[in-house]
Amino acid sequence: MGRLKGYEAKRELKKTPEPKAKIPAPSKKQGLRFVVQKHDASHLHYDFRLELHGVLLSWAVPKGPSLNPADKRLAIMVEDHPFAYRNFEGVIPEGNYGAGTVMVWDEGTYSVPDAKSKKEAESLMDHGLKKGHIFVQLEGEKLKGGFNLVKMERPGQKNTWLLIKKNDEEASTKDVTKRAKSAKTGRTLKQIEKEES
Numbered sequence: 330m331g332r333l334k335g336y337e338a339k340r341e342l343k344k345t346p347e348p349k350a351k352i353p354a355p356s357k358k359q360g361l362r363f364v365v366q367k368h369d370a371s372h373l374h375y376d377f378r379l380e381l382h383g384v385l386l387s388w389a390v391p392k393g394p395s396l397n398p399a400d401k402r403l404a405i406m407v408e409d410h411p412f413a414y415r416n417f418e419g420v421i422p423e424g425n426y427g428a429g430t431v432m433v434w435d436e437g438t439y440s441v442p443d444a445k446s447k448k449e450a451e452s453l454m455d456h457g458l459k460k461g462h463i464f465v466q467l468e469g470e471k472l473k474g475g476f477n478l479v480k481m482e483r484p485g486q487k488n489t490w491l492l493i494k495k496n497d498e499e500a501s502t503k504d505v506t507k508r509a510k511s512a513k514t515g516r517t518l519k520q521i522e523k524e525e526s
Protein backbone atom coordinates (compact mmCIF):
# COMPACT_ATOMS: atom_id res chain seq x y z
CA MET A 330 0.00 0.00 0.00
CA GLY A 331 1.49 3.28 -1.24
CA ARG A 332 4.55 4.29 0.71
CA LEU A 333 4.87 0.86 2.32
CA LYS A 334 5.10 -1.14 -0.93
CA GLY A 335 8.86 -1.42 -0.52
CA TYR A 336 8.46 -2.65 3.05
CA GLU A 337 5.90 -5.30 2.03
CA ALA A 338 7.91 -6.42 -0.96
CA LYS A 339 10.94 -7.28 1.18
CA ARG A 340 9.07 -9.38 3.75
CA GLU A 341 6.77 -12.34 4.14
CA LEU A 342 4.76 -10.75 6.90
CA LYS A 343 3.23 -14.05 7.99
CA LYS A 344 6.67 -15.39 8.88
CA THR A 345 8.01 -12.53 10.97
CA PRO A 346 6.69 -10.81 14.10
CA GLU A 347 7.36 -7.39 12.50
CA PRO A 348 4.33 -5.06 12.13
CA LYS A 349 1.95 -5.29 9.17
CA ALA A 350 2.14 -2.63 6.44
CA LYS A 351 -0.56 -0.34 7.75
CA ILE A 352 -0.75 3.47 7.68
CA PRO A 353 -2.71 4.86 10.65
CA ALA A 354 -5.18 7.72 10.27
CA PRO A 355 -3.32 11.00 10.66
CA SER A 356 -3.22 12.38 14.18
CA LYS A 357 -3.23 16.11 14.76
CA LYS A 358 -1.49 15.62 18.07
CA GLN A 359 1.79 17.46 18.40
CA GLY A 360 5.04 15.64 18.59
CA LEU A 361 6.34 13.72 15.62
CA ARG A 362 7.96 10.50 16.82
CA PHE A 363 11.46 9.21 16.24
CA VAL A 364 13.02 5.89 17.09
CA VAL A 365 16.48 4.38 16.79
CA GLN A 366 16.57 0.61 16.70
CA LYS A 367 19.73 -1.38 17.29
CA HIS A 368 19.62 -4.27 14.85
CA ASP A 369 21.89 -7.26 15.24
CA ALA A 370 21.46 -8.58 11.69
CA SER A 371 24.22 -9.98 9.45
CA HIS A 372 25.99 -6.70 10.25
CA LEU A 373 25.17 -4.88 13.48
CA HIS A 374 23.73 -1.45 12.70
CA TYR A 375 21.31 1.15 13.98
CA ASP A 376 18.08 2.09 12.19
CA PHE A 377 17.28 5.78 12.52
CA ARG A 378 13.58 6.48 11.86
CA LEU A 379 11.56 9.69 11.67
CA GLU A 380 7.77 9.83 11.52
CA LEU A 381 6.43 11.52 8.39
CA HIS A 382 2.87 11.31 7.00
CA GLY A 383 2.05 8.19 8.99
CA VAL A 384 5.14 6.16 8.10
CA LEU A 385 8.71 6.08 9.36
CA LEU A 386 11.43 7.43 7.08
CA SER A 387 14.35 5.10 7.69
CA TRP A 388 18.13 5.15 7.45
CA ALA A 389 20.53 2.33 8.34
CA VAL A 390 23.48 3.77 10.25
CA PRO A 391 26.30 1.20 10.43
CA LYS A 392 28.24 2.87 13.25
CA GLY A 393 25.22 4.30 15.03
CA PRO A 394 24.53 7.93 15.89
CA SER A 395 27.15 10.12 17.54
CA LEU A 396 26.80 13.14 19.81
CA ASN A 397 30.13 14.44 18.52
CA PRO A 398 29.68 17.12 15.80
CA ALA A 399 33.04 16.04 14.31
CA ASP A 400 31.60 12.62 13.39
CA LYS A 401 29.87 12.20 10.06
CA ARG A 402 27.96 8.97 10.31
CA LEU A 403 27.09 7.18 7.10
CA ALA A 404 23.31 6.74 6.89
CA ILE A 405 21.84 4.70 4.06
CA MET A 406 18.22 5.56 3.32
CA VAL A 407 16.11 2.41 3.20
CA GLU A 408 12.41 1.70 2.61
CA ASP A 409 9.78 3.53 4.68
CA HIS A 410 8.59 1.46 7.64
CA PRO A 411 5.10 1.28 9.22
CA PHE A 412 4.48 3.73 12.06
CA ALA A 413 3.90 0.75 14.38
CA TYR A 414 7.50 -0.35 13.78
CA ARG A 415 8.65 2.18 16.36
CA ASN A 416 7.49 -0.23 19.08
CA PHE A 417 9.01 -3.35 17.58
CA GLU A 418 11.51 -5.06 19.82
CA GLY A 419 12.06 -8.73 19.18
CA VAL A 420 13.65 -11.32 16.95
CA ILE A 421 13.23 -11.58 13.17
CA PRO A 422 13.49 -15.33 12.49
CA GLU A 423 16.25 -16.87 10.37
CA GLY A 424 15.44 -16.98 6.68
CA ASN A 425 13.60 -13.64 6.79
CA TYR A 426 14.80 -10.26 5.55
CA GLY A 427 16.86 -8.60 8.31
CA ALA A 428 16.98 -11.77 10.43
CA GLY A 429 18.31 -11.00 13.89
CA THR A 430 17.50 -9.18 17.12
CA VAL A 431 15.96 -5.69 17.21
CA MET A 432 16.12 -3.36 20.22
CA VAL A 433 14.36 -0.03 20.68
CA TRP A 434 17.63 1.70 21.52
CA ASP A 435 16.17 5.20 21.76
CA GLU A 436 12.78 6.79 21.25
CA GLY A 437 11.07 10.12 21.68
CA THR A 438 9.80 13.05 19.69
CA TYR A 439 11.39 15.37 17.18
CA SER A 440 10.64 18.89 16.08
CA VAL A 441 11.58 21.05 13.12
CA PRO A 442 12.70 24.60 14.01
CA ASP A 443 10.25 27.34 13.00
CA ALA A 444 7.35 24.92 12.42
CA LYS A 445 4.29 26.05 14.34
CA SER A 446 2.25 22.91 13.79
CA LYS A 447 2.69 19.25 12.93
CA LYS A 448 1.48 20.02 9.41
CA GLU A 449 4.07 22.75 8.99
CA ALA A 450 6.80 20.49 10.38
CA GLU A 451 5.84 17.77 7.89
CA SER A 452 5.89 20.15 4.95
CA LEU A 453 9.33 21.43 6.01
CA MET A 454 10.43 17.79 6.15
CA ASP A 455 9.08 17.17 2.63
CA HIS A 456 11.06 20.16 1.43
CA GLY A 457 14.20 18.98 3.25
CA LEU A 458 13.91 15.51 1.74
CA LYS A 459 13.76 16.99 -1.77
CA LYS A 460 16.61 19.34 -1.05
CA GLY A 461 18.71 16.62 0.55
CA HIS A 462 19.11 18.39 3.87
CA ILE A 463 16.99 17.69 6.95
CA PHE A 464 17.47 19.32 10.33
CA VAL A 465 15.64 17.95 13.36
CA GLN A 466 15.67 18.60 17.07
CA LEU A 467 15.49 15.29 18.98
CA GLU A 468 14.02 14.79 22.41
CA GLY A 469 14.90 11.20 23.24
CA GLU A 470 16.33 9.38 26.21
CA LYS A 471 19.83 9.08 24.73
CA LEU A 472 19.75 11.45 21.75
CA LYS A 473 18.93 15.09 22.35
CA GLY A 474 19.49 18.30 20.46
CA GLY A 475 19.97 19.13 16.81
CA PHE A 476 20.89 16.62 14.12
CA ASN A 477 21.54 17.20 10.42
CA LEU A 478 20.92 14.61 7.75
CA VAL A 479 22.77 15.59 4.60
CA LYS A 480 22.42 13.79 1.31
CA MET A 481 25.62 12.98 -0.56
CA GLU A 482 25.62 14.01 -4.19
CA ARG A 483 27.40 11.02 -5.61
CA PRO A 484 26.43 9.34 -8.86
CA GLY A 485 25.15 5.83 -8.25
CA GLN A 486 24.72 6.40 -4.52
CA LYS A 487 21.35 8.09 -4.38
CA ASN A 488 20.52 6.75 -0.90
CA THR A 489 23.68 7.87 0.83
CA TRP A 490 23.29 10.45 3.59
CA LEU A 491 25.40 11.61 6.52
CA LEU A 492 24.05 12.00 10.07
CA ILE A 493 25.83 14.80 11.90
CA LYS A 494 25.23 16.20 15.40
CA LYS A 495 24.79 19.95 15.63
CA ASN A 496 27.28 21.68 17.88
CA ASP A 497 24.89 22.64 20.69
CA GLU A 498 24.56 22.10 24.45
CA GLU A 499 23.73 18.44 23.90
CA ALA A 500 26.90 17.78 21.87
CA SER A 501 29.39 15.46 23.57
CA THR A 502 32.49 13.43 22.79
CA LYS A 503 31.20 10.57 24.96
CA ASP A 504 30.35 7.47 22.91
CA VAL A 505 26.57 7.28 23.26
CA THR A 506 26.47 3.78 21.72
CA LYS A 507 28.15 2.53 24.92
CA ARG A 508 24.71 2.94 26.44
CA ALA A 509 23.56 -0.42 25.25
CA LYS A 510 20.17 -1.04 26.87
CA SER A 511 16.67 -0.72 25.43
CA ALA A 512 14.94 2.62 26.01
CA LYS A 513 11.66 0.72 26.13
CA THR A 514 12.39 -2.29 28.33
CA GLY A 515 15.88 -1.79 29.76
CA ARG A 516 16.98 -5.09 28.21
CA THR A 517 20.28 -5.87 26.49
CA LEU A 518 20.36 -7.40 22.98
CA LYS A 519 21.23 -10.77 24.57
CA GLN A 520 18.25 -10.62 26.92
CA ILE A 521 15.88 -9.71 24.07
CA GLU A 522 17.28 -12.55 21.97
CA LYS A 523 16.78 -15.03 24.82
CA GLU A 524 13.31 -13.88 25.79
CA GLU A 525 11.82 -13.33 22.34
CA SER A 526 13.12 -16.31 20.34
Ligand code: MN
Binds near residue numbers: 368375376389
Ligand atom coordinates in the same frame (compact mmCIF):
# COMPACT_ATOMS: atom_id res chain seq x y z
MN1 MN B 1 17.91 -2.77 10.12
